[in-house]
Amino acid sequence: MKNFIAIFKKQLKDALKNKAVLIQFVMFPVLTVIMTMNVKPEGMPENFFVSIFATMYLCMAPLSSAASLIAEEKEKGTLRVLLMSGVKPQEFLTGIGGFILAACMTGAAVMCAVGGYSGKSAVIFMAIMAAGIVISLVIGRAIGLLSNSQTAANSVAIPLMLVMSMLPLLSAFNNTIAKAAKMLFSEQIRQCFAPGSEVSVSAEAVIISGVNFIIAAAVFFGAYKRSRRRT
Amino acid sequence: MRTIFADNLQKKFGEKTVLDGVSFDISEGEIFGLLGPSGAGKTTLINIITGQLLQTGGYAEIMGTDTRKAGDEVRRKIGVMTDSFGLYERLTVYDNLLFFSEIYRTHKSDIDEILQHMGLSEARKTPAEKLSKGMKNRLSLARAMLCHAKLLFLDEPTSGLDPVTTMEIHEVLKEVRKSGSTIFLTTHNMHEAQSLCDEIALLSKGKIIERGSPDEICSKYNYLNRLEITLKSGEKITLDNSPQSAGTVGDHLKNGQIRSIHSTEPSPETVFIELTGKGLGA
Numbered sequence: 001m002k003n004f005i006a007i008f009k010k011q012l013k014d015a016l017k018n019k020a021v022l023i024q025f026v027m028f029p030v031l032t033v034i035m036t037m038n039v040k041p042e043g044m045p046e047n048f049f050v051s052i053f054a055t056m057y058l059c060m061a062p063l064s065s066a067a068s069l070i071a072e073e074k075e076k077g078t079l080r081v082l083l084m085s086g087v088k089p090q091e092f093l094t095g096i097g098g099f100i101l102a103a104c105m106t107g108a109a110v111m112c113a114v115g116g117y118s119g120k121s122a123v124i125f126m127a128i129m130a131a132g133i134v135i136s137l138v139i140g141r142a143i144g145l146l147s148n149s150q151t152a153a154n155s156v157a158i159p160l161m162l163v164m165s166m167l168p169l170l171s172a173f174n175n176t177i178a179k180a181a182k183m184l185f186s187e188q189i190r191q192c193f194a195p196g197s198e199v200s201v202s203a204e205a206v207i208i209s210g211v212n213f214i215i216a217a218a219v220f221f222g223a224y225k226r227s228r229r230r231t
Numbered sequence: 232m233r234t235i236f237a238d239n240l241q242k243k244f245g246e247k248t249v250l251d252g253v254s255f256d257i258s259e260g261e262i263f264g265l266l267g268p269s270g271a272g273k274t275t276l277i278n279i280i281t282g283q284l285l286q287t288g289g290y291a292e293i294m295g296t297d298t299r300k301a302g303d304e305v306r307r308k309i310g311v312m313t314d315s316f317g318l319y320e321r322l323t324v325y326d327n328l329l330f331f332s333e334i335y336r337t338h339k340s341d342i343d344e345i346l347q348h349m350g351l352s353e354a355r356k357t358p359a360e361k362l363s364k365g366m367k368n369r370l371s372l373a374r375a376m377l378c379h380a381k382l383l384f385l386d387e388p389t390s391g392l393d394p395v396t397t398m399e400i401h402e403v404l405k406e407v408r409k410s411g412s413t414i415f416l417t418t419h420n421m422h423e424a425q426s427l428c429d430e431i432a433l434l435s436k437g438k439i440i441e442r443g444s445p446d447e448i449c450s451k452y453n454y455l456n457r458l459e460i461t462l463k464s465g466e467k468i469t470l471d472n473s474p475q476s477a478g479t480v481g482d483h484l485k486n487g488q489i490r491s492i493h494s495t496e497p498s499p500e501t502v503f504i505e506l507t508g509k510g511l512g513a
Contacts, residue, residue: 086334
């Protein structure tokens, strides 16, 4: 636990000085605030921008920051020093992951407030965001573990996060895309945040997101096992 | 008491043999230098000893524990200075050390003491990315010493540093040794190996080809001792440092042709070249 706290604190200090990572945590919540405050055509639901940006946020920020931060530690040799200093790999991954989850949940809380959710709706919104962030985080950690440099990590993470975040938006224009997007947790979550209606979770969303999580976790454990292979 | 023990260590990556029957032991309080060119297997050996990598064959022990079973308790007694520094570049000097003091469970007050000791006090608020190479080296060494290490692994500790900084770091390492810590260092710097190490091992193609104190090794290969004569014409002549060369030297002396005479005692580098046909930097 002490190592987890130490890594969490270090990551917080580091992220505040790392503009590339910081912007990922801040950009969508700030964009949501600006757009919601300033763009108010008649008839537009209060949570219109939240429903769009929340899905993009949970697909992009955790995935790319996790991949980038883990790959950076490998590239700069800090991970090697940490592991040789008695830090367990799972403590390192939990510390980094815990920080990203906390940072993204702060952004999610801003979106929740801007979207006007309260009471039960707010709890459901935050729970859905947490689930989406965790899935995205697990994928990002797998990419980070499999990459030897930030460049290599970004070359995989960026296209993947674009597909996951843009496919749900593009599904409105094409039936084939809509069918494919339906298999993604990001599309399921987007449907939970339908503009103008209360946040709701369907059984289909739970099942598909659950399957997405299991696949992401399997990939992560494969990557973890591979990176830990010492023979 | 021995701090590190390796017996017939072998490591293969696929078909490639990186370590081939490496055996040695390092006693407590000793400075041990591992010399070898790039690709000789130095990093692989360190990775096995520190439990980062499993050997294909043989046995290794670190502070009395099988390296394959060495846990956190052992690792917290090990300080590491890698060739890539392994510093958090955006964090300040102080924050880098603060983070590791939390990992090592040492007191915060130790940080100030080490900063002072390493001449980094004035740079405590400077981000690591803004430090010179010499300062990064010091910070990396300060971090390694922060855990009051019983064993320090130093990978090229003075590589690329100016002579003054190198000398300062050597002084620090000598003090560390006095406190009873064991130091395992890799280096290409012959002067460093000779002036610092109690014992050195020459590693080539995964095998230790020579081992002993620098003086022992140089004495053993004293037959490599040569006389290097530079004539006034600029021509250089190398002769065996033996009575048989007296005639040639005498002739040049009589003719007043000699500008300088030097004896070239064997160094670990010349021994390495004699044994492998290649230099340590190769």
